[in-house]
Amino acid sequence: MKITGVSGRMILDSRGVPTVEATVRTEKGAASAGVPAGTSTGRHEAKELRDGGDRWNGQGVRQAVSHVNVEISHALQGMDATDQAAIDAKLTELDKSKKPGLGANALLAVSVATFLAAARGKRKEPWQMLGGESPGASQRGPKGIPVPMLNLINGGAHAKNGLEIQEFMVVPLGFDTFSEALRAATETYHALGTILDERNLGTGVGLEGGFAPQVGNHHDALDLLVQAIERAKYRPGEQIGLALDVAATELYKEGAYKLAGQTMQSEQLAIEYESLLRQYPIVSIEDPFAEDDWDGWAAAPERVKTGRIADDLTVTDAKRIKRAAGSGATGVIIKPNQQGTLTAATAAVAAARAADLTVIASHRSGETTDHWIADLAVGWEAEYIKAGAPARGERVAKYDRLLAIEQEFGSQAVYRGPGLAAGKEAAPRGTDG
Numbered sequence: 216m217k218i219t220g221v222s223g224r225m226i227l228d229s230r231g232v233p234t235v236e237a238t239v240r241t242e243k244g245a246a247s248a249g250v251p252a253g254t255s256t257g258r259h260e261a262k263e264l265r266d267g268g269d270r271w272n273g274q275g276v277r278q279a280v281s282h283v284n285v286e287i288s289h290a291l292q293g294m295d296a297t298d299q300a301a302i303d304a305k306l307t308e309l310d311k312s313k314k315p316g317l318g319a320n321a322l323l324a325v326s327v328a329t330f331l332a333a334a335r336g337k338r339k340e341p342w343q344m345l346g347g348e349s350p351g352a353s354q355r356g357p358k359g360i361p362v363p364m365l366n367l368i369n370g371g372a373h374a375k376n377g378l379e380i381q382e383f384m385v386v387p388l389g390f391d392t393f394s395e396a397l398r399a400a401t402e403t404y405h406a407l408g409t410i411l412d413e414r415n416l417g418t419g420v421g422l423e424g425g426f427a428p429q430v431g432n433h434h435d436a437l438d439l440l441v442q443a444i445e446r447a448k449y450r451p452g453e454q455i456g457l458a459l460d461v462a463a464t465e466l467y468k469e470g471a472y473k474l475a476g477q478t479m480q481s482e483q484l485a486i487e488y489e490s491l492l493r494q495y496p497i498v499s500i501e502d503p504f505a506e507d508d509w510d511g512w513a514a515a516p517e518r519v520k521t522g523r524i525a526d527d528l529t530v531t532d533a534k535r536i537k538r539a540a541g542s543g544a545t546g547v548i549i550k551p552n553q554q555g556t557l558t559a560a561t562a563a564v565a566a567a568r569a570a571d572l573t574v575i576a577s578h579r580s581g582e583t584t585d586h587w588i589a590d591l592a593v594g595w596e597a598e599y600i601k602a603g604a605p606a607r608g609e610r611v612a613k614y615d616r617l618l619a620i621e622q623e624f625g626s627q628a629v630y631r632g633p634g635l636a637a638g639k640e641a642a643p644r645g646t647d648g
């Protein structure tokens with residue numbers, strides 16, 4: 216399936232910041248993909264190319280777009296769109312040939328657009344392109360739908376409300392189907408809105424569509440989530456768990472963590488988490504320690520007895536994921552733009568599987584209305600997907616895509632929630648039958 220053309224353009228992401236969209240044309244059809252961007256990015260992530268200067272406050276992507284239209288377009292002409300590995304190898308080679316690189320934003324737009332164009336040409340759904348070849352394929356059954364982790368309260372770098380922890384999520388594990396789980400989480404979101412309104416705490420939202428209330432601290436935010444779950448008539452812990460993304464790299468300044476007016480080392484922070492775990496049904500904590508605090512991470516299992524999810528620590532990098540598995544992580548966030556190609560992201564999933572880590576496919580705080588991450592989550596057989604609140608177009612696009620995939624799977628659809636809640640999916644791959 217020969218590539219006959221590649222073009223790029225600037226589009227706006229959900230923050231009103233420029234990002235790159237690419238279109239890949241083949242003899243059998245065309246497809247486009249837009250690239251998301253992070254706000255609390257990790258130091259070890261692949262670098263997106265930004266123009267600097269005054270236009271768009273330095274965030275312009277003219278150069279990245281030009282790389283798509285010139286170097287990449289030229290190099291990919293005539294290549295086979297179904298050979299993702301060769302396409303991504305070529306993109307990586309081009310990236311290395313030029314200083315400071317073509318930009319992970321330019322690369323990923325083309326990498327994903329190629330993947331989608333190949334799917335279209337083969338008359339397959341994108342998730343099917345990974346089925347059977349995916350690293351996670353099919354011990355757990357190919358018709359799995361990941362559990363959504365919905366960010367209902369935004370703080371940290373995603374909201375200007377004084378909350379230091381970045382994300383307060385609900386995780387609807389105790390439901391039989393994805394659609395019922397999504398309904399419960401969304402009813403909880405609405406109940407939270409009602410509570411915030413009643414108490415005059417503000418119903419404005421942050422970057423990921425979660426509310427950004429003016430509350431004092433993370434205890435207040437967690438209390439609000441529990442109250443909202445109950446108000447929506449669900450059982451906290453049993454049906455809907457809580458999860459945090461502390462994004463602790465953002466709290467780490469000059470060799471110490473700053474939280475709740477205190478300056479602390481990783482051990483004290485672990486003690487704070489231990490206390491939160493006693494008070495709230497928290498099923499996982501993402502980035503509990505900073506991106507280079509390997510010692511803090513390694514000591515975590517002693518006190519932080521819940522899912523310990525690496526994001527900035529591992530940045531979708533297979534090597535760092537391997538190290539994290541031996542340093543206390545129980546799961547990893549997979550964000551394709553942290554590496555720049557789909558092949559690298561799929562290798563990261565394989566590394567996570569080999570180390571028996573839970574896989575959480577994730578959006579970014581700056582998103583587009585594309586929903587390819589939902590297809591990747593299904594194709595990779597991710598246990599979870601993080602896509603923000605059940606509100607705002609760029610967030611619901613992902614959940615809505617999962618609803619469509621669930622419908623397509625019909626009676627064969629398997630919602631992973633109950634299996635994960637019962638610990639059935641914890642067994643190493645190959646032994647879980």
Ligand code: 2PG
Nearest residue numbers: 253254255256578579580
């Ligand atoms: C995170 C993400 C997505 P950002 O830290 O997990 O929720 O935020 O895209 O800003 O890095």
Ligand code: MG
Nearest residue numbers: 460501502526
């Ligand atoms: Mg994170």
